[in-house]
Amino acid sequence: MNFLHYWRAMSGIIGRELWRFITQRERFISALVRPLIWLFVFAAGFRAALGLAITPPYETYILYEVYITPGLIGMIQLFNGMQSSLSMVYDREMGSMRILMVCPLPRWFLLLSKLLAGTFVSILQVYVFLAIAWFYDIHAPWQGYLWIMPTLMLSGLMLGALGLLMSSFIKQLENFAGVMNFVIFPMFFMSTALYPLWKMKESSALLANLAEYNPFSQAVELIRFALYGQFDQQAFFYTLGAFMVFMAAAIVGYNPSKGMMSKKGGA
Amino acid sequence: MGRSGKTMNTKTPSALCIEQLSYAYSGKKALDQVSFTIQPGECTLLLGPNGAGKSTLFSLITRLYDSRDGQISLCGYDIKRQTQLALAKLGVVFQQSTLDMDLTVMQNLLYHTALHGIARKVALPRIQQELERLNMFDRRFEKIRQLNGGHRRRVEIARALLHKPALLLLDEPTVGLDVPSRLAIVDYVHQLAVEENLAVLWASHLIDEIYPDDHLVVLHKGSVKANGSVSEVLATTKCASIKEAFYNLTQGETS
Numbered sequence: 001m002n003f004l005h006y007w008r009a010m011s012g013i014i015g016r017e018l019w020r021f022i023t024q025r026e027r028f029i030s031a032l033v034r035p036l037i038w039l040f041v042f043a044a045g046f047r048a049a050l051g052l053a054i055t056p057p058y059e060t061y062i063l064y065e066v067y068i069t070p071g072l073i074g075m076i077q078l079f080n081g082m083q084s085s086l087s088m089v090y091d092r093e094m095g096s097m098r099i100l101m102v103c104p105l106p107r108w109f110l111l112l113s114k115l116l117a118g119t120f121v122s123i124l125q126v127y128v129f130l131a132i133a134w135f136y137d138i139h140a141p142w143q144g145y146l147w148i149m150p151t152l153m154l155s156g157l158m159l160g161a162l163g164l165l166m167s168s169f170i171k172q173l174e175n176f177a178g179v180m181n182f183v184i185f186p187m188f189f190m191s192t193a194l195y196p197l198w199k200m201k202e203s204s205a206l207l208a209n210l211a212e213y214n215p216f217s218q219a220v221e222l223i224r225f226a227l228y229g230q231f232d233q234q235a236f237f238y239t240l241g242a243f244m245v246f247m248a249a250a251i252v253g254y255n256p257s258k259g260m261m262s263k264k265g266g267a
Numbered sequence: 268m269g270r271s272g273k274t275m276n277t278k279t280p281s282a283l284c285i286e287q288l289s290y291a292y293s294g295k296k297a298l299d300q301v302s303f304t305i306q307p308g309e310c311t312l313l314l315g316p317n318g319a320g321k322s323t324l325f326s327l328i329t330r331l332y333d334s335r336d337g338q339i340s341l342c343g344y345d346i347k348r349q350t351q352l353a354l355a356k357l358g359v360v361f362q363q364s365t366l367d368m369d370l371t372v373m374q375n376l377l378y379h380t381a382l383h384g385i386a387r388k389v390a391l392p393r394i395q396q397e398l399e400r401l402n403m404f405d406r407r408f409e410k411i412r413q414l415n416g417g418h419r420r421r422v423e424i425a426r427a428l429l430h431k432p433a434l435l436l437l438d439e440p441t442v443g444l445d446v447p448s449r450l451a452i453v454d455y456v457h458q459l460a461v462e463e464n465l466a467v468l469w470a471s472h473l474i475d476e477i478y479p480d481d482h483l484v485v486l487h488k489g490s491v492k493a494n495g496s497v498s499e500v501l502a503t504t505k506c507a508s509i510k511e512a513f514y515n516l517t518q519g520e521t522s
Binding site for chain 1: 329330331333350351352353354355357359361365366367369370374377378379381382383384385386
């Protein structure tokens with residue numbers, strides 16, 4: 001198969017997703033409101049309750065708002081990953097997923113394109129969020145804003161692949177709410193997004209351990225360090241590994257002969 | 268059933284060839300040893316009541332599911348081993364609308380041509396041609412949401428033809444449409460088969476969508492009850508009308 005075909009299909013898929021996101025104003029706004037509420041309300045209220053020591057990558061004492069900003073970036077991507085997989089379950093029920101699946105390209109490539117499309121949308125959201133946060137006096141070195149770009153690609157792909165994997169297991173849209181509760185909330189709260197690991201250790205060693213090995217934590221740490229121009233190697237390989245595992249499982253999940261699709265009555 | 272597989276070795280392969288296809292959902296048989304072929308230019312009506320296995324068959328042809336037993340080939344390409352070559356020959360109109368409601372007609376069609384790797388400068392005249400044939404070209408910049416059911420269907424048929432498939436699959440495409448829209452679509456698809464030498468597989472449970480020259484496959488409870496031209500089916504069932512034949516073939520069965 002020729003390269004141009006792949007290229008055209010991928011840009012078609014990404015272009016469609018971006019266009020849809022930009023034209024759906026409500027979706028754009030609600031994607032922003034969530035992290036902003038966390039930043040303006042939760043972080044402001046929580047600031048007094050949590051004392052932060054100086055830990056890398058920070059070189060001075062920081063406000064809690066500054067600490068949770070990378071966590072909220074991760075949150076944007078986590079929700080976006082889940083949302084795009086939710087839309088895939090919806091697409092599958094409504095049939096537009098079928099149009100994608102009957103086009104003459106390998107399924108892994110179509111899934112990857114869909115994933116990239118969702119990741120680009122999340123990156124767009126993140127930059128708008130960071131711009132608003134900038135006016136709220138949350139500043140990172142300017143190089144940090146560039147460094148997080150590739151980081152966001154990887155973390156977005158990882159979280160998107162997780163969503164994709166889940167969408168391959170979920171038969172109906174209704175079941176999705178449950179999975180959101182069982183995946184999004186534990187992942188978000190059991191991570192370093194809201195509180196640093198050492199702080200968690202003070203209250204529960206088990207929780208700290210769970211948080212440490214949570215791929216979402218690793219993605220957040222990768223973003224946190226990148227925002228300050230540093231490269232967290234362990235977080236990078238951990239996130240990359242998680243992406244590959246989730247992606248491979250999702251491809252199997254969408255394979256008509258091996259995956260869950262064949263075990264389901266409807267599609 | 269005599270038609271199954273007989274053209275496999277001839278020079279031009281059948282547009283669609285299904286051989287001994289079986290499929291089960293958790294032990295319950297949805298398709299049982301289904302075999303039939305469709306030649307280019309032939310309009311085949313797949314008739315069957317609800318639950319006959321039509322949708323399962325379509326899911327297998329479009330490779331949403333995989334069949335362990337039996338074989339499906341499109342234009343000689345095995346759907347399992349040469350998936351992409353086979354899918355490139357296939358145009359599909361699904362039962363439910365698969366258009367993006369918030370995009371325009373043009374955007375929907377361009378998305379489809381992108382998925383099929385068609386360059387924009389090739390795609391645009393094709394889109395114009397297909398839309399003009401269906402009197403939809405003037406509405407190309409309207410959002411799908413603004414179109415009525417019949418017009419949406421026309422867009423979907425136009426879309427299914429953009430990559431010049433050899434086989435057009437339609438899964439009950441006239442469900443929910445008013446009579447004039449329905450007749451227009453039935454007529455248009457029959458015309459396509461003749462003029463474009465397109466093979467058509469049309470799933471339906473509506474008898475009046477059958478034309479006298481059509482090829483009929485009657486599916487009931489997962490197996491083929493009749494397979495042949497309208498006159499052949501009438502002769503074998505000794506019925507005066509297709510309605511009667513369909514009724515006889517699909518009632519009182521305990522397969």
